[in-house]
Amino acid sequence: MEKREVTLLGAGLVGSLMAVYLCKQGYKVTLHERRPDMRKTDISAGRSINLALSDRGWQGLQGAGLDQFIRDNAIPMHGRQVHAPDGTQNFQRYGKEGQAIYSISRRDINCLLMDAAERNGAIIRFDETITKVDLETNTIVINNNQTKKTEEKTCNFIMGSDGAYSPSRLPMQFTEKFNYSQQYLEHGYKELCIEAGYEGNFVIEKNALHIWPRGGYMLIALPNPDGSFTCTLFFPHKGDTSFEALQTEEDVLKFFNQQFPDAVPLMPNLTKDFFQNPTGALMTVRCAPWTFRNRMLLIGDAAHAIVPFYGQGMNCGFEDCFTLNELITKHDHNWEHICKEYEQKRKPAGDGIAELALNNFIEMRDLVNDEQFLLRKKIEGAFFAKHPDKWMPLYSMVSFSHIPYNEALAVSKKQDVIMNELLQIPDVKNKFDSDEVMSRMMELVVAKL
Numbered sequence: 001m002e003k004r005e006v007t008l009l010g011a012g013l014v015g016s017l018m019a020v021y022l023c024k025q026g027y028k029v030t031l032h033e034r035r036p037d038m039r040k041t042d043i044s045a046g047r048s049i050n051l052a053l054s055d056r057g058w059q060g061l062q063g064a065g066l067d068q069f070i071r072d073n074a075i076p077m078h079g080r081q082v083h084a085p086d087g088t089q090n091f092q093r094y095g096k097e098g099q100a101i102y103s104i105s106r107r108d109i110n111c112l113l114m115d116a117a118e119r120n121g122a123i124i125r126f127d128e129t130i131t132k133v134d135l136e137t138n139t140i141v142i143n144n145n146q147t148k149k150t151e152e153k154t155c156n157f158i159m160g161s162d163g164a165y166s167p168s169r170l171p172m173q174f175t176e177k178f179n180y181s182q183q184y185l186e187h188g189y190k191e192l193c194i195e196a197g198y199e200g201n202f203v204i205e206k207n208a209l210h211i212w213p214r215g216g217y218m219l220i221a222l223p224n225p226d227g228s229f230t231c232t233l234f235f236p237h238k239g240d241t242s243f244e245a246l247q248t249e250e251d252v253l254k255f256f257n258q259q260f261p262d263a264v265p266l267m268p269n270l271t272k273d274f275f276q277n278p279t280g281a282l283m284t285v286r287c288a289p290w291t292f293r294n295r296m297l298l299i300g301d302a303a304h305a306i307v308p309f310y311g312q313g314m315n316c317g318f319e320d321c322f323t324l325n326e327l328i329t330k331h332d333h334n335w336e337h338i339c340k341e342y343e344q345k346r347k348p349a350g351d352g353i354a355e356l357a358l359n360n361f362i363e364m365r366d367l368v369n370d371e372q373f374l375l376r377k378k379i380e381g382a383f384f385a386k387h388p389d390k391w392m393p394l395y396s397m398v399s400f401s402h403i404p405y406n407e408a409l410a411v412s413k414k415q416d417v418i419m420n421e422l423l424q425i426p427d428v429k430n431k432f433d434s435d436e437v438m439s440r441m442m443e444l445v446v447a448k449l
Contacts, residue, residue, distance in 0.1 A: 004026055004333070005029075006156070006159060007029075007031075007032070007159070008032070008158075008161050009168045010031070010300075011033035011161075013109060014301070014321060017318055021325040022122075029122040029123070030122070030123045037114075037124075037126045038114075039114065039115075050105055051104055051311070053314070054102075055400050055402065056312070056315040057314055059319070060321050064321075070109060075104070075207065077094070077103055077222070080368065101311060105224065129143045129145055130162070130167050132171075133170070135175065138154060138296070140152070160297070164283055166298065166301070181287070182283055184281055187282055188235065188236075188282060189233065190274065190277055191232055192219075192231040192232070192274065195228055195269070196227030200226055202229075212263065213365050214259055214365065215365060216241070219234075219259075256270060284306055284358065285301070285305035286304070286351060286354060290346070300317035301313065301317065310398060312357060312405075316349070319349070323342065349404045349405045353405040356412075380415075382432060382438065394415065414449055418444040422437065
């Protein structure tokens with residue numbers, strides 16, 4: 001790169017964090033953002049779904065010196081609080097004692113990251129839509145949404161951090177040998193809210209991710225500092241039980257009282273939120289290559305948009321940033337080598353978390369109350385406690401380690417084979433942590449992992 005100048009298309013979570021890293025590496029950075037400055041305007045209702053920060057995300061923030069600043073605004077969630085239809089609850093801990101994922105508002109963390117980018121010297125230009133990216137000349141055409149004026153800009157290096165529907169990815173899709181796929185779920189999502197109690201008290205357990213699994217769909221809730229919970233209903237778009245079928249306030253109240261009876265009294269604005277907030281789509285994007293002629297690359301959702309069921313979209317994007325920053329140092333700003341190794345490292349990981357996220361939707365909505373699933377968790381939890389060097393549960397590999405996602409996925413498939421064999425042991429339910437079961441598990445681990 002002759003001039004250390006980078007143009008980032010998109011000032012969302014990943015673009016803003018990458019801008020901090022690049023500025024610290026000595027680059028002149030400009031971000032072009034389609035939306036207005038969210039620090040000065042309200043984002044659209046129903047689009048502020050909370051995020052879950054885990055170890056990969058914290059590593060990305062720490063590398064940019066932002067982890068403690070963000071931690072002060074986040075709430076630890078030590079496990080799942082599972083709500084059954086009859087109102088009973090079951091707490092399922094994440095990982096080891098003391099481990100947690102952290103709830104934070106998308107808006108809050110994005111604002112903090114934009115502040116940090118500007119503090120480090122980045123320029124953020126808001127209300128600017130990129131209408132064209134010319135790969136041959138490395139130019140972009142910018143339309144100012146306020147003035148309606150058009151500007152053409154020649155860039156030294158472009159990073160597409162502009163999300164799942166990335167305009168910067170579009171011209172790459174028309175280049176030779178570019179692979180691209182997008183897959184929509186039959187489910188969509190809608191944001192709802194559990195209100196804070198008296199004087200901002202939490203009306204349900206504060207330090208948990210709440211799930212109302214109902215087989216085929218679910219409601220979840222993540223805590224906010226003001227005592228409220230941001231809820232998300234993941235629900236089919238069409239069918240007898242679907243968004244399409246709930247047409248009136250009576251329909252909504254009847255359905256929620258049947259399926260989520262303990263949540264309804266905590267949601268005084270349920271019907272208003274249900275009909276005012278938009279229904280979002282859920283999509284997985286896979287593409288390759290992520291780079292073009294060592295002068296453009298894709299990062300975050302532009303390269304690997306995933307469904308939210310492992311809470312890893314932001315964490316994966318932050319891991320992209322951390323990896324790129326390490327490669328900039330390793331290869332001394334040689335972008336030919338940086339681009340090559342970045343794609344070699346991150347593309348398999350992106351594909352891995354895409355598959356894991358789709359699988360985890362089934363676990364969250366269908367399995368968290370299943371007896372066999374819970375028994376498996378007891379067995380592997382007992383073995384993990386005794387032999388942490390021999391076995392790590394999949395959730396811990398994804399959320400509390402830096403094992404590449406694709407490697408975690410491969411290990412989990414071998415673990416499934418082992419667990420299926422252990423579950424065949426007679427009366428294993430009543431002796432899941434016995435010497436017999438633990439010894440047999442060790443034999444299988446040595447033979448298969």
